[in-house]
Structures are given as C-alpha cells and as structure tokens.
Amino acid sequence: MKRKKKTRNSRPLLLRACYKYVYLSCGYNPLIIMCELKDKYIRFDWAIKRLLRQKANFGVLEGFLTVFLGEKVTIDEILESESNQEAVNDKFNRVDIKARNSKGEIIIIEVQNTREIHYLERILYGVAKAITEHISLGERYVEVKKVYSISILYFDLGEGKDYLYHGQNRFVGVHCHDELKVSDKQRKAIAPKMPSEVFPEYILIRVNDFNKVAKTPIEEWVNYLKNGVIDEHTTAPGLREARKKLQYYSMSETEQAAYKAHLLDQMVQNDEIDSAKEEGRIEGRAEGIAEGWARGVEKGKEDGISEGIRKTAAGMKSAGIPTATIATITGLSAEDIEAL
Numbered sequence: 001m002k003r004k005k006k007t008r009n010s011r012p013l014l015l016r017a018c019y020k021y022v023y024l025s026c027g028y029n030p031l032i033i034m035c036e037l038k039d040k041y042i043r044f045d046w047a048i049k050r051l052l053r054q055k056a057n058f059g060v061l062e063g064f065l066t067v068f069l070g071e072k073v074t075i076d077e078i079l080e081s082e083s084n085q086e087a088v089n090d091k092f093n094r095v096d097i098k099a100r101n102s103k104g105e106i107i108i109i110e111v112q113n114t115r116e117i118h119y120l121e122r123i124l125y126g127v128a129k130a131i132t133e134h135i136s137l138g139e140r141y142v143e144v145k146k147v148y149s150i151s152i153l154y155f156d157l158g159e160g161k162d163y164l165y166h167g168q169n170r171f172v173g174v175h176c177h178d179e180l181k182v183s184d185k186q187r188k189a190i191a192p193k194m195p196s197e198v199f200p201e202y203i204l205i206r207v208n209d210f211n212k213v214a215k216t217p218i219e220e221w222v223n224y225l226k227n228g229v230i231d232e233h234t235t236a237p238g239l240r241e242a243r244k245k246l247q248y249y250s251m252s253e254t255e256q257a258a259y260k261a262h263l264l265d266q267m268v269q270n271d272e273i274d275s276a277k278e279e280g281r282i283e284g285r286a287e288g289i290a291e292g293w294a295r296g297v298e299k300g301k302e303d304g305i306s307e308g309i310r311k312t313a314a315g316m317k318s319a320g321i322p323t324a325t326i327a328t329i330t331g332l333s334a335e336d337i338e339a340l
Contacts, residue, residue, distance in 0.1 A: 041246040066238065109152070153206050162209070
C-alpha cells in the first residue's frame, strides 16, 4: 500500500491557521497581545524596514551608529539595498539598510533573525559588493569608500564569551609582530589615508548573549534590541529619539496591523525552524540507533568467530599438534597459541 507523502510544513501550516484564527477573531485585543506591546517599542528590524529610512527619523539611526562606531555620525542619505523590496518571502529572514554618512563612508546595518552557516562569508560579499558599487570604472583607487558592516544577530554565531565583536584588516609582522603603517612620504605623496581609514570594519552584535544590567549607552542599545525596552531616563544617543519615534501606539492603525502581521510571521517561522530541528534530531537518533545495532551485530559476529578459532586452536594444542601447524591453519600468532 502506497503511503501518503507527508508534507514537511504540515504542522507549521496548522499553527499558522491557529495563529490567524486568534488574530482574526480576537484582533490581537489587549487581553491577548497588547499586554505584550504595552510600554514596549517596535522591533529594530521593523523600524529599519518601515520607519528609519525617513529623514525625520534619522536621529534614531544616527544615535545607534554614534554609539557603536564611537564617533559622531551624520547620515546624508539612505542608499538602495536588498531589503528595500517588500517580497513576502523576504520579510522575516533578514533586513538591512545601507546609508552614506557626511564623510562619504558607506554603512550597512543588517538584522539577521535566523541561523545562517555561511553568514561571515555573506557579509564579506556584501561589503565587497558595496565597495565596487560605489566606485566607477576608470576612477582612481584612492576613491574607494570605507565601508562599515554592523550585524545585529539573533542566533549563535561562532563561539565566544562577549556579545559584541569588532574586526578589521590589519597587517602584522610575522616575526617582529609590528603593525604596518603608512610612511610620512606615502601619506604626503601617495596615500592620504591610513589603512584603518580604508579597510572595512565589521561589528557583530550577538543579541542573545547579552545578559547584563544596562548601564552604558552600548548596553542600553543592546537591551532594547533584545528586550524591546528603553529606560525613560536614558541619555544614550538615539534612544531618546526612539522613545518618541518607535512607540507601538504612535503608529497608525494600518501600521499597527502590518506590525502585528510581522510578529505573526516571526512566530510561524520560528516554529518552522524548531520543527525542522526536531525532525532532524529524531531522524539522527533513529539513524544512530540503526547504525549502532548494525555495528553491534557485526562486532558480535567477529567476536564469535574469533572465540571459535581460539577454541579450535586450544583443542589442537591439547592434541599435541605443533604450534607452527596450528598457526598456519588458524591464522593465530605463535604467541597467541602459547597463551591458550
């Protein structure tokens, strides 16, 4: 009898239907969902996609960049990026925004909600693409723009004890361990920029690893990214503006409905991922048990054969058959036969 093929997403689809029933029948009324949104601020990925591209809200983005880059940042313009599109299948995996600051530098901010094994390679590609997109064929290399890549990660990337990592290309002597710097002659005649002013910088914010009481501006920002909470007495750049601009109740009814649908999609996707992981674990355990059983049977056979050979050799030895003859017949060594 042919078995009906099981669809992988049957459980998530059922949950999606249940979630939509709650959404449609209860309208996310205050007793169910609004209690979660009350006194909280909208997620940063949603803000990036819908609100922070507007010039009136640049203050939030500029404050965020000022805190994490360690210098005052002014945004001149928002540039075209991959997540400007509103495709349905792109709405909850990742969101990014690309901006140019007053120094002409390119800044990429990306929010990644789900695990991606080759994430580091992808941000390297994104930076390389940004560099080539903003220099024209025939222009001098001195026109290459510095790029900052800031990743807000909601999954465990690599192994480390910190929640904030910074990286940049450096040239260090293999033997002397000194850092290569531009000479005065090069600075005046050839290269008006230091390597640190040219090579891209990468900042990785591992949100899930933040477990501190927020005291510094960086900690306050990461606390908001993780928990959606902003202290009413905050002085952190950008967060004061965020308290005004990113409140759930400050959005129109249409925006609120779209935001709730976004949260719904997050719930459904997380369940799909968890379901896939659990299916993988179950299949892995089943395969492991089957493989272990097969190995056990094979090992038992081998042990049984070995024991039989030893008993035969012992009987031959008792009968006075020469050791060399027993070794030739059984394949055992002379030492093994003498030990019987």
